[in-house]
Amino acid sequence: MAQLNLVVLLLAVPWLFTGAIVVVDGQHYTAYMPYCSNTDNYTMASAYQVNLVSLMSDLPQGAINNRGFYSSMAGEAPDQVFGLTMCYVDRNWTQCQDCVRAAAAGVQQTCPFSREMEACYDACVLRYSNVSFLSVADPTTALYMILRSSVVSDAPSMVAARQKLMSQLAAGAAAAESSPQLLGLANGSVGYTDSLGGQQVIYGLAQCTRDLNASECTRCLMKTISDLSSTFPNDTYGAVKAYSCYVVYSVGGNFLSISIPPPAPSPPPAPSPPPETTVSPAPTTSRNKKALLAGVLVASSLVSIIGIGTLVWFLQRQRHTRNALQKEQELYMFNEEPQVLDMLNDELFQGNVPRRFKYSELAFATRDFNDKEKLSEGGFGSVYRGYLKGMNLHVAIKRVSKSSWQGKKEYESEV
Ligand SMILES: *[C@@H]1O[C@H](CO)[C@@H](O)[C@H](O)[C@H]1NC(C)=O
Ligand SMILES: *[C@@H]1O[C@H](CO)[C@@H](O)[C@H](O)[C@H]1NC(C)=O
Ligand SMILES: *[C@@H]1O[C@H](CO)[C@@H](O)[C@H](O)[C@H]1NC(C)=O
Numbered sequence: 563m564a565q566l567n568l569v570v571l572l573l574a575v576p577w578l579f580t581g582a583i584v585v586v587d588g589q590h591y592t593a594y595m596p597y598c599s600n601t602d603n604y605t606m607a608s609a610y611q612v613n614l615v616s617l618m619s620d621l622p623q624g625a626i627n628n629r630g631f632y633s634s635m636a637g638e639a640p641d642q643v644f645g646l647t648m649c650y651v652d653r654n655w656t657q658c659q660d661c662v663r664a665a666a667a668g669v670q671q672t673c674p675f676s677r678e679m680e681a682c683y684d685a686c687v688l689r690y691s692n693v694s695f696l697s698v699a700d701p702t703t704a705l706y707m708i709l710r711s712s713v714v715s716d717a718p719s720m721v722a723a724r725q726k727l728m729s730q731l732a733a734g735a736a737a738a739e740s741s742p743q744l745l746g747l748a749n750g751s752v753g754y755t756d757s758l759g760g761q762q763v764i765y766g767l768a769q770c771t772r773d774l775n776a777s778e779c780t781r782c783l784m785k786t787i788s789d790l791s792s793t794f795p796n797d798t799y800g801a802v803k804a805y806s807c808y809v810v811y812s813v814g815g816n817f818l819s820i821s822i823p824p825p826a827p828s829p830p831p832a833p834s835p836p837p838e839t840t841v842s843p844a845p846t847t848s849r850n851k852k853a854l855l856a857g858v859l860v861a862s863s864l865v866s867i868i869g870i871g872t873l874v875w876f877l878q879r880q881r882h883t884r885n886a887l888q889k890e891q892e893l894y895m896f897n898e899e900p901q902v903l904d905m906l907n908d909e910l911f912q913g914n915v916p917r918r919f920k921y922s923e924l925a926f927a928t929r930d931f932n933d934k935e936k937l938s939e940g941g942f943g944s945v946y947r948g949y950l951k952g953m954n955l956h957v958a959i960k961r962v963s964k965s966s967w968q969g970k971k972e973y974e975s976e977v
């Protein structure tokens with residue numbers, strides 16, 4: 563049986579890498595290439611820091627009470643701080659809550675003394691600023707995610723179906739912005755017949771932060787969908803995270819389990835609490851659970867059969883080029899299958915083309931994942947120091963442990 567062996571590589575100086583990792587309750591949450599402002603920093607015990615801390619203590623519970631999205635502000639000008647956080651609905655509600663808590667608790671680890679921060683995590687996004695940014699989309703792409711070893715046989719049919727699906731979803735997500743119950747998102751699927759006569763289904767999700775109106779949501783999604791098209795010519799899965807919106811698709815849907823955040827917990831006990839309160843969220847939850855379980859079952863069996871790897875990488879932020887430190891950051895995940903890998907879309911990366919690495923190259927760089935090179939140990943695996951000779955580059959390499967996938971199996975047997 564193919565061994566699942568995911569590896570993440572971050573091309574960055576190690577201190578910067580560790581700086582982007584938030585450690586909460588011994589769990590590591592990676593802020594993928596955060597944007598941290600680096601001028602006009604606030605100082606220790608300043609009014610700005612006090613306001614920031616106060617805002618960050620409100621955001622997580624606000625988001626948990628508000629179905630995975632919350633925006634707020636604290637203090638008065640010139641020390642006023644604005645912030646928002648949102649969960650991605652292709653992660654479950656537990657992951658969402660953990661993410662918003664960790665992201666908020668970790669802002670001072672992620673961007674010490676910055677007046678502005680934008681960061682995408684696996685399950686959520688968090689932004690704060692001294693300038694009000696609410697209601698204006700930031701379509702800057704922060705992160706791409708791809709499943710390695712996984713391309714479709716008939717790319718033109720897939721691309722056509724994906725385009726159709728994504729424009730439907732973009733319209734749906736924008737329309738949902740005007741209806742609070744719809745959470746600024748749309749998910750769905752379309753079927754297509756590939757050139758071999760096979761019936762395929764492509765699943766997708768488009769999601770905007772809920773501070774946006776329909777036109778701002780559309781503006782953000784158009785940008786991410788166009789990034790999606792140019793970045794994933796024939797992949798079976800692709801995701802683009804921007805700071806104000808998110809799109810993801812999966813051919814077959816195995817890697818896309820949507821779990822719509824539950825309605826707010828009921829308000830504090832009323833004078834005469836109705837006895838049936840505990841049953842209220844049941845219908846949707848059990849349906850979501852079933853959908854999730856189905857996804858998990860197929861996903862875990864597929865994973866064990868073909869040993870899929872995931873590749874993640876960053877696009878350099880174009881808008882904030884002033885932040886020279888972030889120039890070379892890229893992140894990769896992939897499997898150990900030795901393979902000659904193609905460069906992706908040079909144009910998109912403007913010469914800053916991400917490179918994919920063979921497992922053996924990374925094993926070599928870390929002296930076979932030697933314990934002496936270990937920088938940290940996290941919930942999803944260990945981080946190693948490494949040196950890529952060919953590129954004369956010191957790197958931090960994260961080896962994702964199987965346990966994060968085993969978690970799914972445990973979940974499967976629990977249910
Ligand atoms: C401001 O803070 C950032 C980290 O958030 C740091 O990288 C930068 O050097 C600081 N800038 C100044 C001028 O101190
Ligand atoms: C907000 O912070 C930036 C630095 O990130 C600074 O350049 C700008 O002047 C500040 N704006 C206001 C209105 O305080
Ligand atoms: C949507 O929001 C943007 C930014 O706040 C604003 O400029 C625009 O006028 C709004 N559009 C509509 C139709 O309300």
Ligand SMILES: *[C@@H]1O[C@H](CO)[C@@H](O)[C@H](O)[C@H]1NC(C)=O
Nearest residue numbers: 749750751820821822850853
């Ligand atoms: C969106 O996802 C939810 C949860 O998985 C599912 O119940 C629903 O049917 C999906 N909607 C569409 C249109 O596929």
Ligand SMILES: *[C@@H]1O[C@H](CO)[C@@H](O)[C@H](O)[C@H]1NC(C)=O
Nearest residue numbers: 713714715717795796797904
């Ligand atoms: C997938 O797309 C890449 C880039 O266009 C191409 O090089 C590769 O041959 C394609 N693979 C398949 C199996 O179509």
Ligand SMILES: *[C@@H]1O[C@H](CO)[C@@H](O)[C@H](O)[C@H]1NC(C)=O
Nearest residue numbers: 654655656657966969970973
């Ligand atoms: C959420 O997902 C994580 C990781 O896949 C899993 O370990 C956990 O059991 C899931 N929790 C629920 C409530 O589905």
